[in-house]
Amino acid sequence: xxxxxxxxxxFGDLEVLKGVDLHVKPQEVVVLVGVSGSGKSTLLRCFxxxxxxxxxxxxxxxxxxxxxxxNLAKVRAEVGMVFQHFNLFPHKTVLENVIEAPLIVKRxxxxxxxxxxxxxxxxxxxxxxxxxxxxxxxxxQKQRVAIxxxxxxEPKVMLFDEPTSALDPELVSEVLQVMKQLAEEGxxxxxxxxxxxxxxxVADRIIMIDQGKxxxxxDPKTFFENPKHERTRQFIQMVE
Amino acid sequence: xxxxxxTVYDVLMRTYPGFLEATLVTLQLTAVGVILGTLIGLIFxxxxxxxxxxxxGIANLYITVIRGTPLIVQIMFLYFGISEIYAxxxxxxxxxxxxxxxxxxxxxxxxxxxxxxxxGQREASMSLGMNRKQTMxxxxxxxxxxxxxxxxxxxxxxxxxxxxxxxxxxVAEIFSLAxxxxxxxxxxxxxxxxVALYYLALVMIFTFLLRLYENKLDVDKA
Numbered sequence: 001x002x003x004x005x006x007x008x009x010x011f012g013d014l015e016v017l018k019g020v021d022l023h024v025k026p027q028e029v030v031v032l033v034g035v036s037g038s039g040k041s042t043l044l045r046c047f048x049x050x051x052x053x054x055x056x057x058x059x060x061x062x063x064x065x066x067x068x069x070x071n072l073a074k075v076r077a078e079v080g081m082v083f084q085h086f087n088l089f090p091h092k093t094v095l096e097n098v099i100e101a102p103l104i105v106k107r108x109x110x111x112x113x114x115x116x117x118x119x120x121x122x123x124x125x126x127x128x129x130x131x132x133x134x135x136x137x138x139x140x141q142k143q144r145v146a147i148x149x150x151x152x153x154e155p156k157v158m159l160f161d162e163p164t165s166a167l168d169p170e171l172v173s174e175v176l177q178v179m180k181q182l183a184e185e186g187x188x189x190x191x192x193x194x195x196x197x198x199x200x201x202v203a204d205r206i207i208m209i210d211q212g213k214x215x216x217x218x219d220p221k222t223f224f225e226n227p228k229h230e231r232t233r234q235f236i237q238m239v240e
Numbered sequence: 241x242x243x244x245x246x247t248v249y250d251v252l253m254r255t256y257p258g259f260l261e262a263t264l265v266t267l268q269l270t271a272v273g274v275i276l277g278t279l280i281g282l283i284f285x286x287x288x289x290x291x292x293x294x295x296x297g298i299a300n301l302y303i304t305v306i307r308g309t310p311l312i313v314q315i316m317f318l319y320f321g322i323s324e325i326y327a328x329x330x331x332x333x334x335x336x337x338x339x340x341x342x343x344x345x346x347x348x349x350x351x352x353x354x355x356x357x358x359x360g361q362r363e364a365s366m367s368l369g370m371n372r373k374q375t376m377x378x379x380x381x382x383x384x385x386x387x388x389x390x391x392x393x394x395x396x397x398x399x400x401x402x403x404x405x406x407x408x409x410x411v412a413e414i415f416s417l418a419x420x421x422x423x424x425x426x427x428x429x430x431x432x433x434x435v436a437l438y439y440l441a442l443v444m445i446f447t448f449l450l451r452l453y454e455n456k457l458d459v460d461k462a
Contacts, residue, residue: 050363077369087364091382101368104378146364153368 008055018212034209048079080155088134095130120148140171157188262417269403276339281346306344334406353388393450
């Protein structure tokens with residue numbers, strides 16, 4: 001579904017990604033872990049071209065993307081993204097947040113978009129919040145709206161950038177629950193997270209990124225019980 | 241009642257028909273200045289964030305020149321300078337000068353408001369497949385507009401008061417009438433006190449309306 005080959009990304013003199021190869025298969029759930037500054041979020045942002053890579057190749061659903069020639073908006077419409085800080089549109093109601101892109105980008109009819117939007121809000125357990133503004137929601141609710149908003153575009157793959165890091169501890173599980181449900185429904189997902197329980201339970205594969213490179217890629221059992229790399233071992237000790 | 245209050249009251253009662261007319265002119269000057277200034281401000285703010293070095297350069301030059309020269313000079317320049325080519329009525333010369341002057345300040349208000357919108361908003365919008373134009377129109381501008389309302393209101397109040405400078409080219413607004421009244425009546429103190437009251441009343445009404453509007457926006461969002 002997503003193939004990244006030899007991805008290099010620098011910010012000025014700082015090389016954040018130093019040749020990353022990653023192949024995410026359809027319906028696979030890949031969890032990216034690593035200490036802060038390792039480059040995991042940057043990698044995620046490269047996959048929907050919020051950051052443009054300096055070198056390498058990104059293929060999405062069999063289609064290699066050349067950022068110079070491609071209509072990036074069209075590519076991004078197929079790759080959902082959920083942000084750490086939710087980034088809901090504060091001037092729009094919950095339902096308006098969800099139907100904005102279907103109306104504007106997909107040019108769906110309002111009635112159709114609203115019907116679909118309400119279904120999605122139902123799915124994330126927020127049907128009763130359709131007409132309130134985001135400022136009235138808790139962090140966990142905001143993030144669930146953000147997930148619904150992203151799903152409304154019917155993306156082929158969903159990227160999650162530390163979706164629970166900004167939440168109070170008691171609100172984390174409601175968001176992870178929605179993500180788990182998505183994974184069970186067969187959504188292809190790439191998730192940057194520090195929630196090791198989620199990684200163990202939901203991930204098909206866990207990837208450890210360290211100093212801009214992938215140093216470990218294994219199923220959860222192997223990753224936690226028999227990691228190859230010393231840095232992975234240290235990381236597991238630190239988070240557990 | 242103290243003597244002074246009596247005379248102020250007399251001046252107020254004697255002059256109010258004229259002042260009400262002059263107030264209308266002041267409000268008209270302010271309205272044109274504000275509307276024109278907002279349009280100009282919007283255009284130059286867009287130029288400043290356009291990414292084109294040439295457009296940015298033009299906008300910067302405009303803002304530097306206008307902010308670096310006194311309004312009264314700009315009014316005189318427009319009135320006498322332009323009338324060499326085209327005889328412009330004083331009202332329009334004054335109103336346009338107010339608009340051009342305000343445009344520079346309003347451009348900076350808009351630019352700050354647009355750049356003050358959380359970058360995460362742009363990213364979220366783009367991640368949903370909205371292009372740059374859609375993102376600006378639907379996500380960034382509406383939020384920027386809300387942010388710019390308090391400083392814009394402030395700028396409008398400044399415009400209202402600055403419109404008094406147009407007296408220099410003989411437009412019959414509040415201040416020019418006051419000047420004439422003061423000279424004719426030999427009561428400059430009372431006259432200018434009355435004039436101050438007119439401006440103060442206008443500003444207070446305006447501030448009140450602005451606050452109503454801001455509260456309404458907050459209610460919408462909450």
